[in-house]
Amino acid sequence: xxxxxxxxxxxxVGSLKRMEHVADILIERAKKHQVVAVLSAMSGETxxxxxxxxxxxxxPSERELDVLLCTGEQKSVALMSICLQSRLQKxxxxxxxxxxxxxxxxxxxxxxxxxxxxxIRKALEGGSIxxxxxxxxxxxxxxxxxxxxxxxxTSAVAVAAALKADLCEIFTDIEGVYTTDPNVEPLxxxxxxxxxxxxxxLASLGAKVLQTRSVxxxxxxxMPIHVRSTFKLVPGTWVVEKVDPMEALVVSGxxxxxxxxxxxxxxxxxxxxxxxELFSLLGEAGVVVDVIVQNVSKDGTTDISFTVPRDDxxxxxxxxxxxxxxxxxxxxxxxxxxxxxSVIGNGMRSHSGVAAKMFKVLADAGISIQxxxxxxxxxxxxxxxxxxxxxxxxxxxxxxLDKIEPKExxxxx
Amino acid sequence: xxxxxxxxxxxxVGSLKRMEHVADILIERAKKHQVVAVLSAMSGETxxxxxxxxxxxxxPSERELDVLLCTGEQKSVALMSICLQSRLQKxxxxxxxxxxxxxxxxxxxxxxxxxxxxxIRKALEGGSIxxxxxxxxxxxxxxxxxxxxxxxxTSAVAVAAALKADLCEIFTDIEGVYTTDPNVEPLxxxxxxxxxxxxxxLASLGAKVLQTRSVxxxxxxxMPIHVRSTFKLVPGTWVVEKVDPMEALVVSGxxxxxxxxxxxxxxxxxxxxxxxELFSLLGEAGVVVDVIVQNVSKDGTTDISFTVPRDDxxxxxxxxxxxxxxxxxxxxxxxxxxxxxSVIGNGMRSHSGVAAKMFKVLADAGISIQxxxxxxxxxxxxxxxxxxxxxxxxxxxxxxLDKIEPKExxxxx
Numbered sequence: 001x002x003x004x005x006x007x008x009x010x011x012x013v014g015s016l017k018r019m020e021h022v023a024d025i026l027i028e029r030a031k032k033h034q035v036v037a038v039l040s041a042m043s044g045e046t047x048x049x050x051x052x053x054x055x056x057x058x059x060p061s062e063r064e065l066d067v068l069l070c071t072g073e074q075k076s077v078a079l080m081s082i083c084l085q086s087r088l089q090k091x092x093x094x095x096x097x098x099x100x101x102x103x104x105x106x107x108x109x110x111x112x113x114x115x116x117x118x119x120i121r122k123a124l125e126g127g128s129i130x131x132x133x134x135x136x137x138x139x140x141x142x143x144x145x146x147x148x149x150x151x152x153x154t155s156a157v158a159v160a161a162a163l164k165a166d167l168c169e170i171f172t173d174i175e176g177v178y179t180t181d182p183n184v185e186p187l188x189x190x191x192x193x194x195x196x197x198x199x200x201x202l203a204s205l206g207a208k209v210l211q212t213r214s215v216x217x218x219x220x221x222x223m224p225i226h227v228r229s230t231f232k233l234v235p236g237t238w239v240v241e242k243v244d245p246m247e248a249l250v251v252s253g254x255x256x257x258x259x260x261x262x263x264x265x266x267x268x269x270x271x272x273x274x275x276x277e278l279f280s281l282l283g284e285a286g287v288v289v290d291v292i293v294q295n296v297s298k299d300g301t302t303d304i305s306f307t308v309p310r311d312d313x314x315x316x317x318x319x320x321x322x323x324x325x326x327x328x329x330x331x332x333x334x335x336x337x338x339x340x341x342s343v344i345g346n347g348m349r350s351h352s353g354v355a356a357k358m359f360k361v362l363a364d365a366g367i368s369i370q371x372x373x374x375x376x377x378x379x380x381x382x383x384x385x386x387x388x389x390x391x392x393x394x395x396x397x398x399x400x401l402d403k404i405e406p407k408e409x410x411x412x413x
Numbered sequence: 414x415x416x417x418x419x420x421x422x423x424x425x426v427g428s429l430k431r432m433e434h435v436a437d438i439l440i441e442r443a444k445k446h447q448v449v450a451v452l453s454a455m456s457g458e459t460x461x462x463x464x465x466x467x468x469x470x471x472x473p474s475e476r477e478l479d480v481l482l483c484t485g486e487q488k489s490v491a492l493m494s495i496c497l498q499s500r501l502q503k504x505x506x507x508x509x510x511x512x513x514x515x516x517x518x519x520x521x522x523x524x525x526x527x528x529x530x531x532x533i534r535k536a537l538e539g540g541s542i543x544x545x546x547x548x549x550x551x552x553x554x555x556x557x558x559x560x561x562x563x564x565x566x567t568s569a570v571a572v573a574a575a576l577k578a579d580l581c582e583i584f585t586d587i588e589g590v591y592t593t594d595p596n597v598e599p600l601x602x603x604x605x606x607x608x609x610x611x612x613x614x615l616a617s618l619g620a621k622v623l624q625t626r627s628v629x630x631x632x633x634x635x636m637p638i639h640v641r642s643t644f645k646l647v648p649g650t651w652v653v654e655k656v657d658p659m660e661a662l663v664v665s666g667x668x669x670x671x672x673x674x675x676x677x678x679x680x681x682x683x684x685x686x687x688x689x690e691l692f693s694l695l696g697e698a699g700v701v702v703d704v705i706v707q708n709v710s711k712d713g714t715t716d717i718s719f720t721v722p723r724d725d726x727x728x729x730x731x732x733x734x735x736x737x738x739x740x741x742x743x744x745x746x747x748x749x750x751x752x753x754x755s756v757i758g759n760g761m762r763s764h765s766g767v768a769a770k771m772f773k774v775l776a777d778a779g780i781s782i783q784x785x786x787x788x789x790x791x792x793x794x795x796x797x798x799x800x801x802x803x804x805x806x807x808x809x810x811x812x813x814l815d816k817i818e819p820k821e822x823x824x825x826x
Contacts, residue, residue: 016465016468016469019469020469049488052429052488052492053491053492053495055429056429056433056492056495056496056499057495057498057499060495060498060499061494061495061498063505064491064494064495064498064504064505064506065491065495067487067490067491067494067506067508068487068488068491068492068495070487071484071487071488071491074480074481074483074484074487075462075465075481075484077480078466078477078478078480078481078484079465079466079469079481081474081477081480082466082469082470082473082474082477082478082481083469085470085473085474085477086469086470086473091477092476092477093477093480095480095557097510098555098556142511143511144508
């Protein structure tokens with residue numbers, strides 16, 4: 001008998017009927033294992049609560065917002081507990097403040113500091129399925145806190161780590177992690193396994209499968225995550241520390257971003273501290289910068305290009321223009337029509353030539369690269385937005401992601 | 414500067430717009446006094462939550478039901494806090510588990526054992542309005558508990574007692590306590606003052622203004638209650654320990670019941686223990702008996718009449734009939750068409766003749782009295798249901814309740 005932590009998102013518990021389906025899954029699992037279920041608020045609930053708060057003000061107090069939002073997940077666990085008990089399955093709910101799940105006091109984006117396992121273990125040993133509301137915790141002062149959007153994933157992984165569970169399964173409305181967006185490339189394949197590092201790159205690049213922080217947690221505690229569908233009970237994608245080299249892929253996924261923009265600040269007199277000054281100014285204005293590229297010319301001037309969220313483009317341009325006195329740029333150009341296409345793969349650590357292949361594939365397709373950024377397991381190219389989907393398709397084919405065979409996966413369930 | 418506890422019911426906070434009106438009241442009060450507000454769930458919320466639970470089972474676990482129901486009041490206090498803060502009024506919410514409001518573990522009908530005033534006082538001294546969800550508490554084990562329907566009234570009075578507040582105001586959708594049901598007698602007058610004992614008799618007789626337990630609490634701690642309207646800010650009714658004899662009324666109110674029935678068990682051979690046996694049998698069957706009258710005839714037989722909720726009439730009849738062997742009654746008759754009309758008044762303690770007057774007034778109106786029951790401050794007559802409204806009217810007139818003048822009331826507000 002193992003200990004399994006199962007997390008169900010808002011869509012999975014989005015109606016009383018769907019809750020009954022989740023109850024089926026939990027009861028089936030509880031026949032062989034101890035089960036902890038972490039639940040989100042019913043879909044739509046959190047948004048409705050936020051809308052009520054915003055009726056009064058667009059900047060509600062974060063402490064009180066947390067008190068308000070915590071009701072959503074609390075409803076879910078109470079109802080699921082009642083549902084399970086109606087089927088004669090022992091079940092008990094514990095709120096974040098009851099366990100307790102201790103966090104810092106940073107309301108609406110708190111970080112988990114400690115989770116006590118006493119109450120949970122006692123209930124598990126008594127044969128109960130334990131239901132825990134995701135997303136919420138409690139500060140040292142006893143104030144309710146929440147972990148930010150998608151925080152229920154983090155709750156689940158953190159609870160699994162605290163209990164030294166055998167695994168953490170994230171039930172959601174997709175079947176797993178794909179080599180790329182199936183809406184763009186119908187030949188996209190579901191990955192059987194992927195490493196934490198790859199998942200982190202995928203998540204931060206816009207594949208909204210798992211909250212980034214939950215993957216960091218899983219990596220820190222080496223907790224295997226299984227991302228799978230609530231509605232189609234087939235194996236999903238395992239997110240793990242290492243993938244056996246024999247089955248590892250050089251490239252695991254291709255992503256592209258929407259809603260990014262590029263700023264090019266041209267011909268500034270180069271000097272020490274110039275870049276620091278520019279990005280400090282942008283930071284103070286609250287503009288989050290992603291890719292940065294700097295070129296220095298022989299004439300002693302420099303161009304700096306960077307990408308920002310599209311909504312922040314005009315703000316970024318204003319910041320630059322309003323400091324012409326110190327930056328002394330010749331021009332500042334903005335381009336709202338760009339996209340960042342990335343190739344991600346743990347195999348890049350040991351395989352050379354991936355970058356060269358990516359650039360060649362794009363060139364052969366007539367797609368011009370505007371900026372390049374790389375990490376150990378990722379290569380990103382900023383290109384014309386209109387070409388982004390085509391870029392995904394040609395890269396997906398060139399790295400033979402359409403030829404992945406479904407692998408036998410060690411499904412603990 | 415005093416300390417005022419203000420409680421608002423579900424209708425008073427039934428919409429975001431109404432919450433804004435309540436915020437106005439609280440902010441106005443906070444200019445002169447320290448303010449604690451106890452809030453109910455928005456109207457309809459508790460019923461909706463119950464309905465969700467009943468989707469799964471008609472007997473949901475009471476522990477989990479409490480977890481579910483507590484979300485309603487939690488939402489109210491968080492939203493009100495956000496609303497007050499949006500108007501630059503300092504405010505903070507504390508849940509029952511945070512204060513804590515300690516109760517026993519009797520889920521869905523818990524009783525308050527202790528309320529800590531530390532957090533509340535600190536917040537009040539810091540200039541905040543303190544918002545407390547009504548209806549909820551926490552057990553020694555840290556489980557959430559609720560106090561039963563109408564429990565928010567009890568929360569408010571108990572919090573007021575714990576804080577040694579100057580007063581407790583119950584804001585509701587009626588203007589106060591009336592001499593009788595204004596729907597029956599348009600000449601009914603709002604009472605300026607009434608004693609705890611009178612209020613208890615009124616409440617238990619069907620005037621659904623305050624939860625009975627809240628009045629018992631107020632009596633125990635001698636906490637003045639002011640029942641008043643949220644929507645029309647005029648003085649309501651004070652419920653207090655004593656009313657000055659100069660302004661005391663002999664009779665304060667007339668009530669009548671709906672949905673009661675009468676059972677008459679005729680001609681049982683009289684013997685010691687007969688009544689005890691009959692009412693034990695009824696009690697075991699779960700039938701709650703109200704008025705009981707016994708007559709013993711010269712021939713050694715006895716008749717016992719009693720009233721029960723109308724829904725229990727056939728069950729009560731069955732119990733009697735199925736024990737004919739021991740009770741040996743000649744007949745058992747049921748009458749579903751009765752009503753209990755009562756005259757209540759603290760002044761009866763010192764004024765004789767109230768009962769005689771009541772009987773005469775009913776007789777003069779041609780209304781026959783079937784049963785009589787009295788307490789120190791109440792006289793009840795069971796009569797034909799069809800005559801109940803007429804009885805209320807003639808009694809209201811005879812005791813000159815239509816002539817009460819509105820009194821100047823020492824309104825602390």
